Amino acid sequence: MVKLVYFAWVRERIGKSDEEIELPGDVRTVGDLLTHLKTRGEGYELALAVPRAIHVAIDQQHCQHSDPIGNASEIALFPPMTGG
Numbered sequence: 001m002v003k004l005v006y007f008a009w010v011r012e013r014i015g016k017s018d019e020e021i022e023l024p025g026d027v028r029t030v031g032d033l034l035t036h037l038k039t040r041g042e043g044y045e046l047a048l049a050v051p052r053a054i055h056v057a058i059d060q061q062h063c064q065h066s067d068p069i070g071n072a073s074e075i076a077l078f079p080p081m082t083g084g
Contacts, residue, residue, distance in 0.1 A: 002069070004037075006047075007078035010054065013047035023069070030056045031065040033075065047077075055080060 005018045027036045034051045037044045048054060056063055057076040069075065 002072055003074045005074060005076040007076065009079055010047045010077050014043045028068055029065065030058070030063055030067050030069065030075075033069060034065065034077075053079060 001020045001022055003018060003020050006014050006016065011017050023033070024036060027033050031051070033056075034048050034054060038048045051065065055078050056065070057078075058067070058069065058072045059074055060076075
């Protein structure tokens with residue numbers, strides 16, 4: 001099981017702030033995860049329609065979509081951050 005945490009408009013579109021799911025064996029990278037999540041329903045499809053717009057952190061470390069998930073205990077998905 002892995003805990004997924006959603007932030008900002010990703011959370012709003014999916015309709016929950018977090019969840020724990022069992023990942024299928026073929027989900028090995030962050031990109032695989034995003035593709036898999038889009039199959040979980042309309043809210044996920046909407047939130048993840050443009051995968052390159054989604055930033056991801058594995059166990060609180062920012063990562064690339066090509067990075068392996070490994071034995072992650074927490075994966076956070078969030079939109080680009082702005083600030084000043």
